[in-house]
Amino acid sequence: MIHVVWDWNGTLVEDLPVVVESVNAALDAIGEAPITDDDYRANYTRPVERFYDQLLERPITVDEFAILDRVFHEQYRATLDRVPLANDAVEAIEAVAARGWTQSILSMWWEEELLEVVAQHGLIDRMALVQGNRDDPGGEKAGHLLRHLSALRVGPESVVMIGDSIDDAAAAGVVGTACVLYDGGSHHVGDLVGVGVPVTDSLVTAVEIAGQIER
Numbered sequence: 343m344i345h346v347v348w349d350w351n352g353t354l355v356e357d358l359p360v361v362v363e364s365v366n367a368a369l370d371a372i373g374e375a376p377i378t379d380d381d382y383r384a385n386y387t388r389p390v391e392r393f394y395d396q397l398l399e400r401p402i403t404v405d406e407f408a409i410l411d412r413v414f415h416e417q418y419r420a421t422l423d424r425v426p427l428a429n430d431a432v433e434a435i436e437a438v439a440a441r442g443w444t445q446s447i448l449s450m451w452w453e454e455e456l457l458e459v460v461a462q463h464g465l466i467d468r469m470a471l472v473q474g475n476r477d478d479p480g481g482e483k484a485g486h487l488l489r490h491l492s493a494l495r496v497g498p499e500s501v502v503m504i505g506d507s508i509d510d511a512a513a514a515g516v517v518g519t520a521c522v523l524y525d526g527g528s529h530h531v532g533d534l535v536g537v538g539v540p541v542t543d544s545l546v547t548a549v550e551i552a553g554q555i556e557r
């Protein structure tokens with residue numbers, strides 16, 4: 343029996359345009375120039391402080407990060423209703439259920455807002471658990487994944503994480519779960535391949551791969 347842990351942003355929802363728009367609003371708030379989708383792909387990492395350090399090629403200050411984090415989230419929140427599900431998200435979620443597996447969502451987005459938007463898309467009832475971030479702005483996912491699995495009472499050996507970022511794979515590596523990376527556009531695909539776990543640009547295929555991973 344397999345349990346799939348879905349990432350949300352960039353995986354089940356296709357939010358890269360809105361993310362880049364929100365980063366640009368944040369950069370503007372500290373007097374920095376806007377970036378392109380490709381700048382985002384080339385630099386995106388966690389913790390998010392390091393992402394901004396890399397983008398600006400200098401260490402950002404604590405005060406700047408506070409502004410960047412606040413403005414990013416304000417802007418992203420304001421554009422939430424423009425964020426569509428990925429093309430085959432519903433099909434992939436149905437494929438997990440059809441195999442008799444369980445599934446949940448773990449996001450680094452603020453939990454209260456995550457729950458609202460997952461409900462708007464009609465997906466809450468499909469999930470054993472939906473968890474977001476409560477207290478760790480810009481942090482890494484590994485600790486959150488541990489907490490998520492312990493709340494679900496599932497062991498890492500039965501879990502496959504499906505996410506779109508190198509941080510998703512890093513979290514899976516720390517916790518000892520399998521991982522399939524989805525090329526949702528937030529990294530260059532070569533960087534995803536370099537992580538060493540299976541990479542696909544289809545969520546339905548990600549589910550198929552999840553069923554083939556040896557454990």
Ligand SMILES: [Mg+2]
Pocket residue numbers: 349350351352353505506507
């Ligand atoms: Mg993501």
